[in-house]
Amino acid sequence: RLRREVLFFPSQVTCTEALLRARGGAPAGEQAALPDCCLCGLPHGESSLSRLMRALLAARVSLELCLFAFSSPQLGRAVRLLHQRGVRVRVVTDCDYMALNGSQIGLLRKAGIQVRHDQDLGYMHHKFAVVDRRVLITGSLNWTTQAIQNNRENVLIMEDDEYVRLFLEEFERIWEEFDPT
């Protein structure tokens, strides 16, 4: 059965340390695998944010990110972790947002992750990710703490060959167009 999920936000603020520490991340649905020995004081159950992180941390081979805004520290850590594990990560973002306070883009670049951004007037307003050329993650959510915790947003997580192909084609078009060389 193919995965077909929607996450609604705002998300409860939960601790995501366990997800970021587990080698490979716990499989989806194994909520009981989260330890309760963490002393951070936050709830340690599932939330829309933890489900989104889990879907990302499932990547083993490749991750394409096409994001208007990216400032969430937790999602930034997740992406850098994947890069450290050898996942091929490529990021496309919007230059107007990239310069703002708290953007994760600088940290991604410093970690050695390939990032390209637009140069033109229109916004690169997509908010999607493709995991292992198999799962599409897309919706209204910009990857900012403000949006995650305060906004009404949706994120679809779909194991869907046709949509994955169409969004990867869009990613490659943008990737080539934003080639700085």
Next chain:
Amino acid sequence: RLRREVLFFPSQVTCTEALLRARGGAPAGEQAALPDCCLCGLPHGESSLSRLMRALLAARVSLELCLFAFSSPQLGRAVRLLHQRGVRVRVVTDCDYMALNGSQIGLLRKAGIQVRHDQDLGYMHHKFAVVDRRVLITGSLNWTTQAIQNNRENVLIMEDDEYVRLFLEEFERIWEEFDPT
């Protein structure tokens, strides 16, 4: 076969008069049905905008709109046309954007369409529509001319019972929460 489409933007600027005039709108795929007698000077072929309008104008019974920003005059006309035809239209929007120049929300209200908006600090950042409780339209696109013509955006059009149910539930939650009484 269930509908399963993605529209990418920016969209070419095309004339959408024929769509707005046809009683019931031409069925999807009948591109040849567009007349070429219009003297507006714009191209009269299909575009992402015309496909989005066609998906909306297919409504016969109900249309739920949950939109952060709504200022496109063409999409505004399409929604008012559906209301005139007796389609039950309900709109939820964000108060921060509603006050901005060029918002269609005032025109919708003046036409007698039910509109509710949030009161709180977080954004009502969804951009989705549900047509006849059967087709979900959702993506990154705010319904503004700026976004349609200049931004890189995606809109999914899905005939999908499960997603429609989940998004209608979200709509009803927001509709009740934004009840002004």
